[in-house]
Amino acid sequence: MQRGTMALSRYPFGLIARRLGGATPLPKADERAILGLPLIIRTIEASRDIVYEVGQSDHCCVILDGWTYCYQLLTDGRRQILSFHVPGDLPDLQSLHLPSPDFGMATATRATVAFVPHADLRKLSDRYPAVAQAFWREILVTAATHRAWITSLGRRDAREKLAHLFCEMYLRLKAVGLTDGYSMPMPLRQPDFADALGLTPVHVNRTLRSLRVERLVDLRGRRLMIHDWETLCAIADFNPKYLHLPE
Amino acid sequence: MQRGTMALSRYPFGLIARRLGGATPLPKADERAILGLPLIIRTIEASRDIVYEVGQSDHCCVILDGWTYCYQLLTDGRRQILSFHVPGDLPDLQSLHLPSPDFGMATATRATVAFVPHADLRKLSDRYPAVAQAFWREILVTAATHRAWITSLGRRDAREKLAHLFCEMYLRLKAVGLTDGYSMPMPLRQPDFADALGLTPVHVNRTLRSLRVERLVDLRGRRLMIHDWETLCAIADFNPKYLHLPE
DNA sequence: CGCAAACTTGATGGCCGTCAAGCAAAGTGG
DNA sequence: CCACTTTGCTTGACGGCCATCAAGTTTGCG
Numbered sequence: 168m169q170r171g172t173m174a175l176s177r178y179p180f181g182l183i184a185r186r187l188g189g190a191t192p193l194p195k196a197d198e199r200a201i202l203g204l205p206l207i208i209r210t211i212e213a214s215r216d217i218v219y220e221v222g223q224s225d226h227c228c229v230i231l232d233g234w235t236y237c238y239q240l241l242t243d244g245r246r247q248i249l250s251f252h253v254p255g256d257l258p259d260l261q262s263l264h265l266p267s268p269d270f271g272m273a274t275a276t277r278a279t280v281a282f283v284p285h286a287d288l289r290k291l292s293d294r295y296p297a298v299a300q301a302f303w304r305e306i307l308v309t310a311a312t313h314r315a316w317i318t319s320l321g322r323r324d325a326r327e328k329l330a331h332l333f334c335e336m337y338l339r340l341k342a343v344g345l346t347d348g349y350s351m352p353m354p355l356r357q358p359d360f361a362d363a364l365g366l367t368p369v370h371v372n373r374t375l376r377s378l379r380v381e382r383l384v385d386l387r388g389r390r391l392m393i394h395d396w397e398t399l400c401a402i403a404d405f406n407p408k409y410l411h412l413p414e
Numbered sequence: 415m416q417r418g419t420m421a422l423s424r425y426p427f428g429l430i431a432r433r434l435g436g437a438t439p440l441p442k443a444d445e446r447a448i449l450g451l452p453l454i455i456r457t458i459e460a461s462r463d464i465v466y467e468v469g470q471s472d473h474c475c476v477i478l479d480g481w482t483y484c485y486q487l488l489t490d491g492r493r494q495i496l497s498f499h500v501p502g503d504l505p506d507l508q509s510l511h512l513p514s515p516d517f518g519m520a521t522a523t524r525a526t527v528a529f530v531p532h533a534d535l536r537k538l539s540d541r542y543p544a545v546a547q548a549f550w551r552e553i554l555v556t557a558a559t560h561r562a563w564i565t566s567l568g569r570r571d572a573r574e575k576l577a578h579l580f581c582e583m584y585l586r587l588k589a590v591g592l593t594d595g596y597s598m599p600m601p602l603r604q605p606d607f608a609d610a611l612g613l614t615p616v617h618v619n620r621t622l623r624s625l626r627v628e629r630l631v632d633l634r635g636r637r638l639m640i641h642d643w644e645t646l647c648a649i650a651d652f653n654p655k656y657l658h659l660p661e
Numbered sequence: 662c663g664c665a666a667a668c669t670t671g672a673t674g675g676c677c678g679t680c681a682a683g684c685a686a687a688g689t690g691g
Numbered sequence: 692c693c694a695c696t697t698t699g700c701t702t703g704a705c706g707g708c709c710a711t712c713a714a715g716t717t718t719g720c721g
Contacts, residue, residue, distance in 0.1 A: 213688095214698095237561075239561065239562075239564075239565045241565070241569060241570075241651045242651050243651070245569040246569070247564060247565040247568040247569045249561050249564050249565070261554050261557065264547070264550050264551065264554055265551065265554040265555070265558070265658070267655065269558045269561060269562070269655060269656040270561055300511070303511050303550070304511065304512065306553070306554070306557070307508050307511055307512040307553070308512070309557065310508065310553070310556065310557040310560060311512070311516045313557060313560035313561060313564060314484075314486065314496050314516060314517055314560060315486075315516070316564050317486075317494060317496055317560060317563050317564055317567060318486045318488070318494040318496070320564060320567035320568050320612060321494040321567050321609075321610075321611070321612030322488060322492040322493070322494045322612060323488075324676075324677090325676080325677075356698085356699060356700090357699070357700070358698090358699075362568075363568075364568070365567060365568030365569060366677075366678090367677075367678055367679080368699080368700085369677085369678075369679080369680095369700095369701090369702090370676085370677055370678070372699095372700065372701060372702085373677090373701090373702085374677095376701085376702095404488045404489050404490070408514065408516060409516040411512070459720095460720090571708075571709090572708080572709075603666085603667065603668090604667070604668070605666090605667075613709075613710090614709075614710055614711080615667080615668085616668095616669090616670090616709085616710075616711080616712095617708085617709055617710070619667095619668065619669060619670085620669090620670085620709090621709095623669085623670095
């Protein structure tokens with residue numbers, strides 16, 4: 168475990184300050200304040216619950232490297248993934264204002280995560296209104312993404328659901344500079360897709376094959392190649408507005 | 415159309431102040447400030463879009479009477495309902511902080527709605543921190559409800575979905591005093607259930623019948639009678655925590 | 662009162678789940 | 692570093708939940 172800001176150069180933490188600004192960049196002073204936050208940085212193995220041993224959940228977490236997800240379980244063991252998170256994301260900002268979270272968090276890959284004390288985040292947002300605004304914006308975009316998932320789960324078939332998820336993750340990764348043309352990292356396993364889209368792994372497999380056969384996408388070696396972005400968007404009926412990305 | 419606060423005695427507006435407080439009631443001064451908000455009150459027919467003719471969407475709305483819902487459409491016309499709203503709800507508080515909404519709003523029944531200018535809400539929440547806190551709490555509970563719906567849509571079958579929706583609406587109506595024992599108003603039509611739960615009206619009909627035959631619930635004359643709350647909760651795997659209701 | 666929408670039920674079909682088996686990949690421990 | 696085990700991938704066979712189509716009845720709005 169590392170403490171303090173020394174190690175930050177190895178992680179895209181400046182990115183977070185930039186991303187929070189969205190279309191309207193944060194003032195320099197606000198960015199500096201963000202970079203000065205005290206952090207506890209941890210690297211967690213793949214497929215582990217992200218437990219808040221640091222204090223009892225009085226921290227928010229920032230994804231620095233790897234993928235994580237939020238999920239809920241039914242008592243009989245059925246799992247539903249609620250959202251995926253990539254570097255630069257703040258998956259549980261809401262814990263600042265609403266105690267007793269209603270979901271769990273886990274790593275999809277080995278991931279490096281920074282924990283920031285609630286107290287420091289509150290001080291920060293009290294002092295820098297633009298930061299407070301940015302935090303809330305982040306929470307509202309999460310809610311908008313939830314709505315997009317509700318519509319996907321309720322009214323799209325398997326093929327359309329997969330296409331929609333690919334479109335969303337492509338733009339989010341592109342926004343943080345993790346794409347390479349139309350190629351992107353895609354470390355999720357077929358059971359992860361299944362639990363996110365309300366399907367079974369077997370059916371995810373068949374649906375992926377059909378997308379591959381039609382030369383729309385290619386998922387190999389933990390990378391996704393999008394061969395036909397326009398058609399993929401059309402199949403998904405994808406409208407990126409809800410992500411509120413700049414440009 | 416009515417203006418000002420005169421008409422408020424006819425509507426459960428004090429309720430909203432109380433509901434916003436949640437488990438910890440708002441200070442009296444804050445409640446008075448809420449009751450002093452300028453309002454435009456409208457009664458809208460059933461099955462109409464709630465359009466913001468008042469200015470261009472620089473208002474939030476408060477449901478005073480009747481039921482409304484938020485929805486998204488796919489370009490081919492498929493509809494997904496994202497949430498239902500009952501008296502006391504503030505369905506679009508998020509518009510205060512995030513322009514360009516990603517969903518539409520419509521009435522499920524004839525409904526009376528109050529519109530409050532963003533500017534006044536902002537003044538209010540700047541001046542009364544407890545109100546600001548309450549507004550954000552409201553938004554976060556909406557997000558938590560979205561998550562519960564994601565899990566329902568992804569991992570519950572038709573019968574469980576219906577049971578879960580009934581449990582949620584029962585507790586929400588009970589919290590605003592609109593239930594009568596285990597009986598409650600339920601003005602939604604079968605096509606509304608279908609679009610909320612990712613089903614077809616035909617299948618909703620069959621599923622309702624099976625719940626009725628088993629004497630779990632009875633839906634007649636726009637009212638829902640819950641005969642066996644415990645079993646209904648068990649079928650739905652219902653955990654009310656996400657609603658963050660008092661008590 | 663008339664027409665549109667909702668409700669109800671039956672028949673049929675398809676998307677996706679379940680079960681199963683073989684194989685590949687990746688993580689674990691000696 | 693290799694045996695071992697777990698997890699994931701792939702494909703086939705089969706079944707079930709839910710969609711679609713259709714037609715008759717009822718409700719309710721204008």
